[in-house]
Amino acid sequence: MLLEFEQPIVELENKLANMKALAQDSEVDITDAIKTLEEKIVSLKKETFQNLTRWQRVQLSRHPDRPYTLDYIYEITDDFVELHGDRTVKDDKAMVGGFGSVDGQTYMFIGQQKGRNTKQRQERNFGMANPEGYRKALRLMKMAEKFNKPIVTFIDTPGAFPGLEAEERGQGEAIARNLKEMFMLKVPVICIIIGEGASGGALGIAIGDKVLMLENTWYSVISPESCSSILWRSWDYKEQAAEALKLTATDMLENKLIDGIIPEPLGGAHTDLKKIAAEVKKQILKSTKELAKKSVEKRIDERIDKFSKMGVTQ
Structure with missing residues (x-):
């Protein structure tokens, strides 16, 4: 493309x-x-x-060749073991997770997964998780906490699935419970936006001690197209909406909504998987080392304080 x-x-x-x-x-x-x-x-x-304009970065974040969650996991881990199911409804293919080792340290990896072709996209529901996906993610987080393993989440979703069946099974409640529970996790939590970070669908696995964004990604309460359709009743103003939303990594860092930006290879992450995966791995190890120095109580307090301060103005 x-x-x-x-x-x-x-x-x-x-x-x-x-x-x-x-x-x-x-x-x-x-x-x-x-x-x-x-x-x-x-x-x-x-x-x-x-x-690049903000809209161009949105386009780049959606590039079909861009690495997805499993691409990063298999590239940086030695022995990833995927775990399935929420123990209530089913296994949501849009949300993946499991244990994997990075330089001898075991992590719990969780993230949204998109598909490469039509069949995979349908199977993965275009990276839009149902309630059982968020409940699976929470189950895996609690398992990581039980075994005292750090958690790494990869965020890449156009949003939580908005279908009727998702609402019937408690989409809002599932995401809200994840937010509440993630604040109180006793293990280090590192969240990385690797593509699209839209609305509660992204936030449902993005409450962490360290929240990082790749250079050509976006993070916002709504997509530019949806914002345009609400404000102008047309998708034709998506570029103006993207500018107004200030949704790029640089914007997020300036507004103190994230903790750092991970640089991508020239041309985007899809041009060199090994290079961007090495950079992601480096940031994971660096963040883990920093967080390991803090007590459980201090990590939780700082996590709560960080998110409580967001949006507060003097």
């Missing part, structure tokens, strides 16, 4: 590929021209991705 703002870059990359092919097929030395074009491509990439 090619995003509109990437078109000039792709055109230059195609031109570079043609020049390299020409260099192989002929005896003409165009090494200098190739080098100049390569430098121009790097320069254009830096200029483009450093000056």
Whole structure:
């Protein structure tokens, strides 16, 4: 998938590929021209991705090749064991979780999972969890607490599933209970937004000691399209809505709603899974080390204080 703002870059990359092919097929030395074009491509990439609009970052967060929760888990863990079911209704495929080791330390990993193709997207419900998904997540958090293992959550959802059956099974109650219980977890909790962070569907697994966002992600009470449809009765104003919502990682950090930003490879996380996974792993280990120095009581108090201060103005 090619995003509109990437078109000039792709055109230059195609031109570079043609020049390299020409260099192989002929005896003409165009090494200098190739080098100049390569430098121009790097320069254009830096200029483009450093000056993305908020809507463009939303588009990038939804890139179909972008790494999802299981991509990160399998890349950074040695022996991930997925656990299933909420012990009440069923196993929600939109929410995944289980134990995995990172450099000898066992973690409980939990996150929303999207699909790569039509069949997978239907199976994963496009990353929109039902109440049983949030109840499964809470069950796994409580299990991690029982065995004194840190928790890492990966947030990537357009929202909790808004269907009638979800409401009938208590969608609001399930998310609200997660919020309440996560504040009181005795183990370190690290939350990372890896794609879309929309509404209560994201917040339901995002109450943590450390809340981090990847560089090209968004976090907001509502998506730009939905905001546009409510305010202007049309999706045509989604770009203006994105600007007004101030939903990027930079905006969130400036408003003290998150604790840090994880830089992505030039061009986005989908361009280099190993590089972005290594950066995520580094941040997880760093945060774990910092949080391990604090007592359980201090971690819980600071967690509650952090979220209590959000939105308060003098």
